[in-house]
Amino acid sequence: MKPTENLGSFLAHAVVLEDEAAQRYDELAEAMRQHNNPEVTDLFERMAGYSRLHRAEATDLAERYAGGLPALKPWEFNWPGMESPESASMEGSHYLMTAHHALKLALGAERSAQAFYAGVAAAATTDRIRELATEFAEEEADHARQLIDWLERVPPPDPGWDEDLDPPVEVE
Amino acid sequence: MNSASAIELNVLSANDYKSDYKPVWCPGCGDFGVLNAVAKALAALELAPENTAMVAGIGCSSRLAAYVNAYGLHGVHGRALPVATGLKVARPDLTVIAAGGDGDGFSIGGNHFLHACRRNVDFTYLVMDNSVYGMTKGQASPTTECDWTGSKLSPTGTHQPALKPLELALTAGAPFIARAFSNAPNELARIIAEAIAFPGFAFVQILSPCITYRPEQLAWKKRIHADLEPTADRREAMLTLLDDDGFGTGILYRAERSSWRGEHFNTIEPAQLAQAFEVNA
Numbered sequence: 001m002k003p004t005e006n007l008g009s010f011l012a013h014a015v016v017l018e019d020e021a022a023q024r025y026d027e028l029a030e031a032m033r034q035h036n037n038p039e040v041t042d043l044f045e046r047m048a049g050y051s052r053l054h055r056a057e058a059t060d061l062a063e064r065y066a067g068g069l070p071a072l073k074p075w076e077f078n079w080p081g082m083e084s085p086e087s088a089s090m091e092g093s094h095y096l097m098t099a100h101h102a103l104k105l106a107l108g109a110e111r112s113a114q115a116f117y118a119g120v121a122a123a124a125t126t127d128r129i130r131e132l133a134t135e136f137a138e139e140e141a142d143h144a145r146q147l148i149d150w151l152e153r154v155p156p157p158d159p160g161w162d163e164d165l166d167p168p169v170e171v172e
Numbered sequence: 173m174n175s176a177s178a179i180e181l182n183v184l185s186a187n188d189y190k191s192d193y194k195p196v197w198c199p200g201c202g203d204f205g206v207l208n209a210v211a212k213a214l215a216a217l218e219l220a221p222e223n224t225a226m227v228a229g230i231g232c233s234s235r236l237a238a239y240v241n242a243y244g245l246h247g248v249h250g251r252a253l254p255v256a257t258g259l260k261v262a263r264p265d266l267t268v269i270a271a272g273g274d275g276d277g278f279s280i281g282g283n284h285f286l287h288a289c290r291r292n293v294d295f296t297y298l299v300m301d302n303s304v305y306g307m308t309k310g311q312a313s314p315t316t317e318c319d320w321t322g323s324k325l326s327p328t329g330t331h332q333p334a335l336k337p338l339e340l341a342l343t344a345g346a347p348f349i350a351r352a353f354s355n356a357p358n359e360l361a362r363i364i365a366e367a368i369a370f371p372g373f374a375f376v377q378i379l380s381p382c383i384t385y386r387p388e389q390l391a392w393k394k395r396i397h398a399d400l401e402p403t404a405d406r407r408e409a410m411l412t413l414l415d416d417d418g419f420g421t422g423i424l425y426r427a428e429r430s431s432w433r434g435e436h437f438n439t440i441e442p443a444q445l446a447q448a449f450e451v452n453a
Contacts, residue, residue, distance in 0.1 A: 023187065023208075031199040074186070074212040075362035082356035082393075091355060091383060091390055093199035 001070060002078045004123045007132075011062040012069045013077060013084075013120075014136060017113060018055035021086035022048045024109075028093055028102075035095035043102045051086070054139075061132075079116070086113035086140075096164060098157045107147045114140035186211040189221065191241045202354035202380030202389075203233050206300055209354070210240055210269070212361035217368060224267045227256040229276035232307045233300035233380065236271045250280030253288040253297065260295045261434040267368060268295035275305045278314040278335050288373055289344035294431040296367045296374045299337065300354070302382035302389065310385035322385065338424060339413050341375045342406060348374035349409070349425040353396045354381070356421070363423060372431040379419070395419040402426045 003013040025048035032041040062069055079085060088109040094101070117137035124130035189211035197203050214224065224242035228234035230249035237244035243266075247255050256270035277285055277299045288297065303320075305311040312326045314335040321329050341349045348370045352360040360378065367374035379396070381389035400422030403409050409425040440448075 027195075027204055028199065030194045031197070031204075034194065034196050035199065073216045073362070073365075074358045077358065079358070082353070083358060090204050091200045091202075091381065091393075095199050097199075 001072055001076055003120050003133075004125050004129060006067070007065060007126065007128055008067050008069045009072075010120065010129045010132065011058065011065055012072055013079075014058040014132075015055060015062050015069075016072075016077060017084045017086050017116070018051050018058050020084040021088070021109060021113075022051035022055060024087040024090065025051060025106075027090065028088060028105075031093065032095070032097075037095060037097070039099055040097055040102045043099050047088075047102075047106050050143075080119065081112075085116040086110065094162060096162050098154075098161060100151065100154045100156050103147055103151045103154060107144055107151065110140050110144040110147060114144060186215040189214040189241050191239055191244075193238050195235070195239055197232060197235070198382075198384045200381075200383040201232070202302065202378075202382070203236065203300055205354035205357045205360065206233070206298065206378055206380055207236060207239050209352075209357040209360035209364055210236070210298070212357065213364035213368060214240075214242070216361065216365050219267050219368075223265065224269070225259060225263075226269045226271060227252050227259060228270070229272035229281060230307070231273040231276045231305070232382075233273040233302075234271065234276060236298075236300075250276050250282075250284065252276065253281060253284040256295050256297070257288060257291065257293050260293050261432075264294070264433060269298065269368065270295060271298040271300070273306070273313075274299060274301040274303060274315045274337075275313040278337060278340075282314070285340070286344045289341050289346035289375065292345065292347055292373045292429055292431045294372050294433070296364070296370075296376065298364065298367075298376050298378060300378050300380040301337065302380050302386060303334070304382050304385045306382050306385055336413070336416075336418075337375075337377045338416070339410070342409055342413065342425060345429075346375045347372045347425075347427045347429040348423070350375070350423040351377045351379065351400065351421050353379050353392065353421050355393055356396070356398075359398065359421070363421075366423060370426065372429060379421075392419065396421055398422055400424045404428070 001009045003010045025044045029041050029044035086109045088105045092105050114137050117133045121130050121133035121137060124133055221242045226237040226240050226242050227245045228237035229252040237246045252270040252272050256268050260268040301315055303313055303315045305313050311323050312330045316330055317334050318332055319329040321327055338349055350363050352363045363376055367376050379392055381392055396419050398421045400420045402423040404427040
């Protein structure tokens with residue numbers, strides 16, 4: 001079901017987008033904890049917290065929507081890619097990644113969400129969907145700007161950041 | 173149309189199907205996507221955890237059984253299928269899912285795979301295929317390309333053709349055959365849900381990249397094409413596979429065939445069985 005089809009579908013997409021973003025950050029945080037990378041664990045946990053705040057906002061809107069939301073199966077959502085757009089790339093992670101890498105990963109997710117909402121706004125079938133999608137796209141753009149500011153305070157790591165003299169796994 | 177609270181129940185409860193054990197897979201591993209997809213499929217089908225059992229072999233991917241909130245057995249290397257077969261025949265009321273990797277399923281358990289396909293007991297088999305033995309640190313598996321030189325054990329390649337799991341399953345008689353990609357968790361969830369709902373042996377090959385020993389598999393994302401269309405015609409399915417590059421995803425084959433439930437065998441009570449083995453003094 002397309003997010004542009006009706007307001008219920010749009011709101012369902014918005015809730016799940018933020019929920020899956022939070023869950024992915026949880027997974028990344030836990031994976032970093034398993035590999036004793038506390039700085040990035042903390043960063044991903046903070047990102048998960050932000051996603052939950054945004055999810056609460058979307059849920060609040062959805063609960064106030066009198067038309068009700070469609071009960072969609074996971075594969076009935078219409079995302080532009082293989083999964084919901086704000087889910088940070090799992091395959092882009094590395095056990096030695098730094099805060100700089102983590103912020104760049106999060107920035108990619110925010111930009112992807114912004115592009116999703118901008119696309120919905122452009123193809124919206126009702127004024128209300130267009131209005132909300134435009135608002136959400138601007139919010140995602142604002143999150144991206146905040147991450148860019150944050151990134152400026154966290155310089156990229158030196159070359160060789162992924163070298164490990166005592167690797168947990170080694171090709172034999 | 174349902175209320176917002178129904179959305180919570182129907183869409184956002186996949187987490188309820190994850191156990192409290194946290195995965196120890198390498199960050200970036202494709203198996204995270206498989207866990208998410210299994211949880212989503214179980215939630216979408218509204219299967220009760222106490223009526224669901226996951227049986228796995230040995231290997232990185234076989235840890236899946238511990239991470240799913242259902243009955244689980246992380247068992248013996250290559251033996252997920254016979255255990256799942258026995259469980260389903262003994263407890264047909266349970267939804268049984270077997271899981272493992274390409275080494276566990278096609279090498280150590282290769283013989284079981286052939287006979288599970290032809291026996292057609294009603295359960296689902298998920299193989300997370302990354303064409304490498306990850307847990308033992310990166311040796312070639314049955315689905316490894318013949319020219320892969322990434323392991324010191326096969327420095328000039330394996331010089332053996334990679335096994336083609338879908339062709340093998342079709343030849344051996346599996347009535348439901350599909351391929352999916354771990355990094356497309358929603359489509360994978362749909363295929364897993366269809367496999368579970370199918371009344372017979374349902375085999376799903378899941379391309380699940382190993383970013384540690386096969387980092388080049390990150391490029392799989394660009395090679396996937398979701399264009400397999402289900403057919404009940406074996407000839408058509410085989411012709412599709414002959415032109416297959418190994419990256420087409422979807423349900424390839426779905427045919428009606430009575431599943432084996434063991435009803436042709438007499439059953440007796442354990443006490444009667446014991447009696448049959450008694451040695452007369």
